[in-house]
Amino acid sequence: MTHNRAFLKIFQFVTFFMMLLALYAIFVYAPVEKSMGIVQKIFYLHVPSAFLAFFAFFITFIASILYLYRRDHRWDVIAFCSAEIGVIFCTIVLITGPIWAKPIWNVWWTWDPRLTTTLILWFIYVVYLMLRSVAGENQRSNFSAVFGILGFVNVPITFLTIRLWRTIHPLVITGKGINISTPMIHTLIIAFVAFCLLFFWLLINRIGLEKMRFKVEEIRGFIEDKIHLEHEKQGG
Amino acid sequence: MTFIQKVWAIVWKDITSELRTKEMLLSMCLFSFLVLIVFNFAFDTGLKNLRENISGILWVAFIFSGLMGLGRSFGVERDKGTLYGLLLCPISPWGIYLGKMIGTFIFMTIMEIFTLSIFTVLYNINVIPFLLPLGLIIFLGTLGFATIGTVFSAMSATTKARDVMLSILVFPISAPMIIALVKATGIILWGGAIQETYSWLKILIAFDLVFLLLAYLTFGFIIEE
Numbered sequence: 001m002t003h004n005r006a007f008l009k010i011f012q013f014v015t016f017f018m019m020l021l022a023l024y025a026i027f028v029y030a031p032v033e034k035s036m037g038i039v040q041k042i043f044y045l046h047v048p049s050a051f052l053a054f055f056a057f058f059i060t061f062i063a064s065i066l067y068l069y070r071r072d073h074r075w076d077v078i079a080f081c082s083a084e085i086g087v088i089f090c091t092i093v094l095i096t097g098p099i100w101a102k103p104i105w106n107v108w109w110t111w112d113p114r115l116t117t118t119l120i121l122w123f124i125y126v127v128y129l130m131l132r133s134v135a136g137e138n139q140r141s142n143f144s145a146v147f148g149i150l151g152f153v154n155v156p157i158t159f160l161t162i163r164l165w166r167t168i169h170p171l172v173i174t175g176k177g178i179n180i181s182t183p184m185i186h187t188l189i190i191a192f193v194a195f196c197l198l199f200f201w202l203l204i205n206r207i208g209l210e211k212m213r214f215k216v217e218e219i220r221g222f223i224e225d226k227i228h229l230e231h232e233k234q235g236g
Numbered sequence: 237m238t239f240i241q242k243v244w245a246i247v248w249k250d251i252t253s254e255l256r257t258k259e260m261l262l263s264m265c266l267f268s269f270l271v272l273i274v275f276n277f278a279f280d281t282g283l284k285n286l287r288e289n290i291s292g293i294l295w296v297a298f299i300f301s302g303l304m305g306l307g308r309s310f311g312v313e314r315d316k317g318t319l320y321g322l323l324l325c326p327i328s329p330w331g332i333y334l335g336k337m338i339g340t341f342i343f344m345t346i347m348e349i350f351t352l353s354i355f356t357v358l359y360n361i362n363v364i365p366f367l368l369p370l371g372l373i374i375f376l377g378t379l380g381f382a383t384i385g386t387v388f389s390a391m392s393a394t395t396k397a398r399d400v401m402l403s404i405l406v407f408p409i410s411a412p413m414i415i416a417l418v419k420a421t422g423i424i425l426w427g428g429a430i431q432e433t434y435s436w437l438k439i440l441i442a443f444d445l446v447f448l449l450l451a452y453l454t455f456g457f458i459i460e461e
Contacts, residue, residue: 068457123408131405134395139458143391146454147405150387153446154409161412161439165419 008204015201018194022187030187042100044187048195049092050118056086056199057125057152064148067141076141079148080132081206083125085199090122113162120158124151242327246335247342250309254343260308261343268301268351272358290359291421295414297351298344298374299381305343306385307402309336310393319393329456333386337451340389341382348374361425369430370421376440377417383447384409390458413443 026044033040063079066072097115098108109115128147135143237245254260275293313319322332352374356363363370388405392398420436 068454120408120411127404127408131391131395131401134397134401135391136394139394142457142460143395146387146391146457149454150384150409150447150450153450154412157439157443157446158412161415164435164439165415 011197011201011204015194015197018190018197022191022194025187025190030183031181033184036104039100039103042096044191046093046096046100047188048192049089049096051192052195052199053086053090053093053118053121056082056089056203057121057155060086060125060128060148061152064145067145068149073141076145077207077210079145081203081210083128083148085202085206087122087125087129088202089199090118090125093118094122111162113159116162117155117159121155124154127151239327239331242325243331243335243338246322246325246327246332247338250336250339251342253312260305261346264301264305264343264347265350267304268297268347269354271297271300272351272354276358290361291425292418293359294351294355294421295377295418297355298348298377299410299414301347301351302340302344302378302381302385303403303406305340305347306382306389306406307392307399309340309386309389311389311398314393323459329459330452332459333390333451333455336389337382337386340386341378344378344382345374348378363425366424369424369433372430373417373420373424373433373437373440376437376444377413380413380440380444380447381406381410383444383451387447387451387455387458390455412439416440416443 022044026041030041030044032038059082060079063075063082067075067079097118101110102108128144128151131147132140132144272293275289275296279289279293310319313322325332352363355361385402385406388402388409392402392405395401416436416439420433420440423432423436424430
């Protein structure tokens with residue numbers, strides 16, 4: 001236990017340090033992009049978040065399958081925690097995207113395949129979290145595991161469909177290729193590592209919190225049983 | 237009893253109980269009729285020919301009233317306490333699923349035939365020349381909708397806020413299907429050849445097959461308690 005805690009402390013410190021380093025790299029080290037200006041810097045937050053959102057949902061998908069296969073409660077906890085953090089990163093993607101798009105594309109939103117797929121992905125996992133909160137105690141794990149699988153399988157179908165939908169109409173706005181200089185690549189890598197560390201740090205802590213919740217419930221049940229017994233003794 | 241006979245028994249049970257009350261079919265048909273009227277007011281479709289919108293209106297009518305039917309598919313079993321009876325039947329979960337899915341499919345098809353005839357009159361579009369390709373698209377769409385809908389109907393029947401939950405479960409997953417259906421129907425209704433819809437039909441077929449397979453694999457987990 002203490003060993004674990006020491007590891008977490010170190011992990012936390014490294015994550016904190018990397019986040020600071022990423023901030024320094026983004027605002028000081030990386031040059032300002034010529035045509036887009038300062039708004040391009042949002043790219044360093046946007047890209048790692050997008051990757052981690054997809055990665056988190058992929059973990060949910062795999063953990064859901066393993067849960068249904070193994071019936072081990074731990075996989076359910078991992079699937080749930082990963083989905084929750086994935087929704088946070090997906091929200092960051094959906095907020096930073098339009099902020100960047102407004103000055104560059106001149107619109108907040110376009111129904112491009114990648115954007116639309118991300119939006120639907122976000123919806124699917126918000127619904128996933130909602131399903132968990134309304135489902136009964138004994139069905140929650142099964143329902144959310146099934147939904148986690150259905151939702152993830154749906155993503156490639158959605159992407160292909162929307163690509164077909166949008167290529168039939170002419171694309172008014174296309175993403176311009178961004179010329180990236182070496183310091184920019186360095187910055188992106190640093191931001192990437194920092195965000196990955198942040199993700200795993202959040203995931204580990206969230207799982208720890210969920211475990212603690214179980215323990216509290218267990219103890220509460222135990223105490224309630226005791227009180228019942230006492231009452232019965234006094235009554236009898 | 238063979239597997240098919242068992243599935244048919246479940247379908248027949250749903251049809252019989254529906255024929256006795258006629259509650260669900262009537263309300264589904266009336267609702268889709270109302271959706272068509274509301275959209276006529278909202279878009280003023282009688283004056284301008286909104287090519288793209290018209291197939292969308294048709295599918296919104298189908299899907300909204302289909303959702304009503306879906307909500308009742310397992311909801312009624314839950315309310316009347318017959319869900320456990322159904323689960324105790326000597327049949328695999330996949331059989332229960334198929335029976336319920338085919339029942340929903342049949343009710344939706346009846347509602348769609350009714351809606352389509354109202355649509356022909358109200359929107360002044362003659363659908364008779366396109367009946368075959370349109371029928372194929374509607375068949376694939378209804379099958380896909382019943383496929384995912386039955387899974388989610390079974391899920392939401394036991395949760396709180398049942399009807400709301402069903403809609404928000406169905407819509408994000410059915411997004412690709414709705415796009416393909418509206419596009420394909422639009423092409424057909426405006427005189428396009430069936431060949432033009434092939435890419436959309438492929439998506440619809442893939443969607444139906446993938447989710448039927450997933451339903452086969454996962455439905456047992458949903459109804460176990």
